[in-house]
Amino acid sequence: MSPFSWRGRPHLAWLLAVAFLLALDQLSKAWFASTIALGTAVEVTTWFNLVHVLNTGAAFSLLAEAGGWQRVFFIVVGVMVVVPITFVCLARQVEPLERTAGALLLAGGSGNLIDRISSGAVTDFLDLHWRGLHWPAFNLADVFIVLAAGAWILMSLRPAVATSKSAS
Numbered sequence: 001m002s003p004f005s006w007r008g009r010p011h012l013a014w015l016l017a018v019a020f021l022l023a024l025d026q027l028s029k030a031w032f033a034s035t036i037a038l039g040t041a042v043e044v045t046t047w048f049n050l051v052h053v054l055n056t057g058a059a060f061s062l063l064a065e066a067g068g069w070q071r072v073f074f075i076v077v078g079v080m081v082v083v084p085i086t087f088v089c090l091a092r093q094v095e096p097l098e099r100t101a102g103a104l105l106l107a108g109g110s111g112n113l114i115d116r117i118s119s120g121a122v123t124d125f126l127d128l129h130w131r132g133l134h135w136p137a138f139n140l141a142d143v144f145i146v147l148a149a150g151a152w153i154l155m156s157l158r159p160a161v162a163t164s165k166s167a168s
Contacts, residue, residue, distance in 0.1 A: 011090055014103055021107030025140040026114065032125035047130045053137045054121035078113035082106055101151035108144030
């Protein structure tokens, strides 16, 4: 049974899942922004810190120093992603894994989109590093997006189900 097929109302269950994930993302960003000073880090382990950084760029701070035009660009791209995903997951009959991936992508994309619209930057607070290798800071919305991409990769690797049409 799909995690998003609540009492025969998969669309409602899907919307509630998206709302829950989006709230989790926004609340976590607000909490870390209010408890950790901007630009500082709290060491949790030798390979993991909690930080408070603002990213005006995309993944890996791509275009972060672009001079400001990237804010509008990333907002437009964000809208161009979340609107079709919402439509596909609500209007089409999709399989449970595809619906789950859509919920993760919509929640993650919307979470970062809200940040870009409200403040011009995405709040990041998770920081991984190991033996001199350092991954750029990220947030729960980014985790949701990566999980969605992983789900879609897994779906693409499965053999296609052949549909046969009976002869009339």
